[in-house]
Structure formats: C-alpha cells, structure tokens
Amino acid sequence: MRHLLSTADLDSAAAVHILDTAAQMAATQSREIKKLPTLRGRTVVNLFFEDSTRTRISFETAAKRLSADVINFSAKGSSVSKGESLKDTALTLQAMGADAVVVRHQSSGAPHTLAHSGWVDGAVINAGDGTHQHPTQALLDAFTIRRHVAMAGAAGAGAIGQLDPTGRDLAGLKIAIVGDVLHSRVARSNVLLLRTLGADVTLVAPPTLVPVGVEAWPCRVSYHLDEVLRDQQPDAIMMLRVQRERMSAGGAGGGAFFPNPLEYTRGFGLDARRLALLPEHAIVMHPGPMNRGLEISADAADSPRAVIVEQVANGVAVRMAVLYLLLAGDSAGSASTAGSASTAGSAGPRTADERTAIA
C-alpha cells in the first residue's frame, strides 16, 4: 500500500490487517503514556481545502501519538474556481519534505490527482474528497462494527467487546446505511469496504438521494426504512448526515431533494419507535456531526446502543494504523499475507524496539 485513496483499493486481507493493526494501536491508547516513537522524524501534512475540524484533529492526534511532526495547512477557499493551487500547494509541501499528505478536498478525485501527478513523493491519504470517498471513516466504522457486533455470536451480549476479534472479517453481518447516499462519500466508502469484509449492505434513502448507476454497487437499495428494520433486522444501522442545503430549491443540482424536514424525518429518521424495531445487539452509528431531530432523534443518539462517541475514539486508532502502515510498515505491501492468521508480530513493527512499544 503506497497511498490510501479509496476503499476499492483494499482487498479483504489488507482491510483486516489494517483493522488488526488499529486494534493494537487502540490497546496502547489505554495506557498512561500514549505516545509511540514509531514515526519520529517523519513529517505528516494535513492539507485541508475544506473545513473539517473533527477529521483534522483526529489525523493530527494520530500522527502526534506516533511521534510524527505535524504541519496543518488550511487552503480553504483558495482553490474553488482554479485548480492551480492544488498543484502549487503540493509543490510547496514537496519542498518541505512531507512524508505523508492527508488531504481533504471538495472535488472528487483531487487526492487521486495528487497521488498520480508526480507533484509529491509522499504517501497520500484521502481524508474525504467531494462526494467520492472517505476511506478512513469507513475503516473506523468497520473497526467499530467488528468490535461490537462481529463477536456477538461467539459471546453473550454482555461480553461483546471483551473478546479478541483479531483476524476477523464481517462475514454474515447485515448493515443498513440510511440517508443522503447521493452526496455521501461515507456511504460510497462503506458500501465497498463492508462488502469486501463480507457484510450485506442495504442502502435506505428516498429515491432522489440515490445515485443513478447505483445498480452496479455491491449492495441492496430500499426506499422504506421500516421494512428494512423489520425484515432484515440489521446488526448495525448507520445514519448519514443530511445537509440543510439539500432541502432548498437553490441547492446544488438545482432543486430540493425532498419536500420538507418533517417528511424526511417521518420516512428516514431514526427515533425511539424505530430503535425498538432493531435486534437487541444492534448498534447505532453516525459519522457526525449530527442533525438531531432530523436524521436522528435525541432518543436514538443518546441511547446505550449508540456508539457515536466511540467512533470518534476509534478514528484515532484507525488513522494511527494507516499512518503506521504507510510510513513505517514497508512490509505492509504484503499486508494481504496477514489474513486470519494475523498476529501482533506480523502486524508490522519492524524493530524490536517498536514491537515492544506497540505490543
């Protein structure tokens, strides 16, 4: 793995290997001294053309816990009409000697362009591009699902999260992703990754918020949330954020996608009644930030089944794993050898020192 641009680039073994590495990283984060020396002397640049304090802080925390030097570069607003600034900014970063560039951009494909342009030598990590991909979000979602649900069959509900899920994929799990699929990079990333890991994914949305061409995606599509909850009994339900601008006629694409917020909530919001339709062990997820009262009610967001806060914490562990595998784990290219036999040793630290630090 040289870059992380899309979950489409990950096969099952590589994805499981990242999740296993993230589990090791997470274990170190419960210690008193959280910092690892692994990326000392390496430089990670957070290049954000679009505001996202949460994602930036998550990557920044991950890089710092691995002892990397972090440069935050906010280029918001400078590249909307002209793309030259992506190139010029990239050349500047190259001159600074960036080992990894974490890029968030409003244009789909910008990280891909950056990675293949020859403008930078470092690893490119896609931190969200337009309505295309947000691979670390999907990885942290898969990590969260695996931790909570994948072991549910093996243990009683109470013991979930206690057993070691190392090496496991998500085979047989049913996941519902609900909301604005059309504009969601989170949905695109998750559909591909969850399917690669063996889960069955159902997208639920009003037809206006499902892209033309969705028939080629490895998932099912439904326009009826209640039916999906009742008939499929999903193990996890992921609520997507609905942006306010989608409701006005002046919004992107030139027209409202649904009549009004109330009608949306009635059809696709997760409230206490729908929560009760879910199986006992099912978890409620949201990539944040939430619109409480629109796609998710306070009852659902604050219920014990909601793992929304934990998703944030897992985000740091997953991003540590990605940075580690891209920058230090030169053997990570053979990640596909990890598979279900993956152990802490094969997960990557190269030197005895690092291994001690991580294990």
Add this chain to the structure above:
Amino acid sequence: MTGSTRYVLRGVAPLGGEPTDLLLADGRIAAIGIEAVTDALAEALTWDVAVPLVEIDGAGLVALPGLVDLHTHLREPGREDAETIESGTRAAAMGGFTSVHAMANTTPVADTAGVVEQVWRLGRDAGWVDVHPVGAVSVGLAGEHLAELGAMAASAAQVRVFSDDGMCVTDPVLMRRALEYVKAFDGVIAQHSQETRLTAGAQMHEGIVSAELGLTGWPAVAEEAIIARDVLLAEHVGSRLHVCHLSTAGSVDLIRWAKSRGIDVTAEVTPHHLALTDDLVRGYDPIFKVNPPLRTAADVEAVRQGLADGTIDIVGTDHAPHSREDKDCEWAAAANGMTGLETALSIVQQTMVDTGRMTWADVARVMSSAPATIGRITGGDRPQGRPLAVGEPANVTLVDPAARWTVIPEQQATASANSPFRGRELPGRVVATFLRGRATVLDGRAVPLRSADGAGAAVPASSARGL
C-alpha cells in the same frame, strides 16, 4: 492562379477506388486519368514551360476531397495562449482539412459583423484553410437577445452557421426566433444541446461510473430533451437545425425519427464520441473532460451505427484547445474540451473504415461534402466540399491508410497538447493537402504560404511520397 506549381498525383485512389492519375493546375483539377493527364501535360508544355511541375508517387494513397470541419474552436481573439488562427488552421491543414468553421465563443464573442470579419481576414491571411466564422446566436452567448445575425450574414464573412456553442440556447422563444430569422438568408442554427437545469454542476456522463466516482452526472436526457424540442421547433417554423456533437443513443433515435418526419435537421458526431467511453474518467485525468461528456459503450455503438446509416450527417471535430493550466489540475477545476483536427481522419478510419462500416466515399461525404452543404459553402468564389472531378477546385487530401503513427501532442501543429489520444497508435496518415492547388501539406509536413509557389523543386517528386 497562373504560374502556380502544378502537381501530378500518380496512382492515387480517388475515394479509395481504382488508382489513377490526377493533374492539379491553375487551382483546379485539370485532368483525371492516366491518358488524360499525359495529354494535358503535353498540351500544357507547349504553352507554358515556366510553371513548375511536381510529381507525387501516390501508390497506395487514397485521394479525398479536402475535408471540411463544421465545428472548430480557434480561440482567437482572446485566448491566443491556447491557439491562434494561424496555429489552428495549420493543424487543420495537417489533418487534411481545407476549410474550417470557427466557433463564436471567443473573447470578444463573434456576435457582430466586425468580429466575424476580423476572424475571416486572419484566416485568409494565414492561408492554410478557408476559415468560415460561425456567428453567435445571442449577444455575448448570454441566451437573452438575438445577435445581429443579418449583419453577420451580409458581412464579408458571409456567415451562414450560427451557434452559441459552449452554451445551449435554452430559452425556447429565443430558439424559435433564431430559427425563423435565419430563413431570410438560408442560415442554420447549430445547437449545443444541453438542458441547463439538468446539468447544473455536471462533470461527466451520469451512470455507473459517475455513481462510483462521486462526480455530478450529465444525464443523456439533458441532451435528448433539447434535441426533441428543437426538431419540433424547426418543423413548426420550417427552418434548418443542425445538432452539434450528438453523443447518446437516444439522440440518434430522435434524429432518425425527425428525419422520417421530413424535418430539416442535420446531426454531427465528434471523433472522440466515436472512439472513447466514460470508463476513461476513472483515473480522474482531466484530459478526458469534455462537453458533452464521453458516454457509454452502448452510446458509442449507437453513434457509429447512426453515422454509418446516414442518420448522423457529419463528423465535426469540436477541436477545443486548452492551455496547460486549464488541464493541469483536479477534475472539477479543469476546462472542458479536446484537440481533434490532427487525429479526426485517423479516428474515423479506425472506427468506421477499418471496421467495414463505411467506405472512403462515405468518409468524403461525412467529412467534406455534407458539412460544406450544411455550411452553404459549396458555391461562391471559393467553393468547398466539391467532388473530385475535372474543373472543380483542387481541394484534395491524400491519405495513406496503411501508415501507422503514434500521437505525440507536443509535436502537433496545434498550440495545445490536450489530445485524448496521447500515446495511441492510430491508422492512416495525411500525406498531402491541397487548397485550390497550393500544397499546404506535402510529405506530411506543413508548407508555409510564401515557400509554396515556385518551390516545387524543394520537394523532389521522389521523396514527396516517402514517410
């Protein structure tokens, strides 16, 4: 034309038929046939030995009437960094063209008699091909007020083709008025069919690939809805409509239907829509960003079929040069468009001739006579798109269909390098182009105007053929 070099084209195959000899003299095709050429030369020698004579060994070459492009963006005035009339028309000659129609979306817009006359004169001065300016339909391409169509028609440029290309004439009332108004001087409205509201923010064809890439879709229906409306308007007011760069299977069906009703509509397809699909967008390389966008394999098949069966009348290049800055960036920020003048004939050969769908006579129809007829330039003092016949203007293109060449955009005559065919090996190479008997291209190389006359000796007959 007296005193200009005469050319004997030995053993060329007119429209791919039986090989024969052609004599080009005094700007015209003076003789066709081995005996006729021998006789004509013998006769001519008795009265003018001073005129240079160049023989070209044309064995294996196909002779076509000089190609006519109804859809070229020459960028001058305004974007001389991307192309000038000189560089663009030299590229046209290199591609086998003897005439191009220069689109109106320049800066300033070609919406007055003054601007179209300027473009026309610059074309004449450059001398590579006949430049016929296209006039804007609306002032500033803004889609609100009719431009001075009558004044442009009456100008020295004698504009007959009007288009807001780059923009669609969206307002149905403005479209109706334009169609009606040009009837007075036998003009045609060339529409860039794109429903504006359905394509807000559109980046690529809407379908499986756009869904995966997260790029805003440009649905086929946005093209088809405008074509459907426009053919009905053309029928209602009894005027002429030309549909630019048709790109979808549904559009082919609509044109077929309209023609079956007797509606006076013509349609155009670009070389890139004959050859390329939206799968190429997967790498987010803006070189493949074009409007209308690359479509699916099923659409490519439909436009090939439509061109072969005559539903689609012509191939227009939509040559759209762009500076490096406008393509060297992320997809959404990049400009739409591809160069095409120097690859068009090769792409048509590859997709239509080598596949057995069309003959070289068909190529002459879709790339010369039909576009010239639509543009109303088959008559007057500089007729184009005429048959290869004795007495006709010597607008002739020689192509070597057996040649293979690799596209290196930086080596092309166009000032821009945004060819989608970079690195591809293509069949067919333009060996020579003659504009009214003057060689603009010989031996695959451009021949500047000043060195053309009397410089026949600079191109020995023996080497004129070699590649």
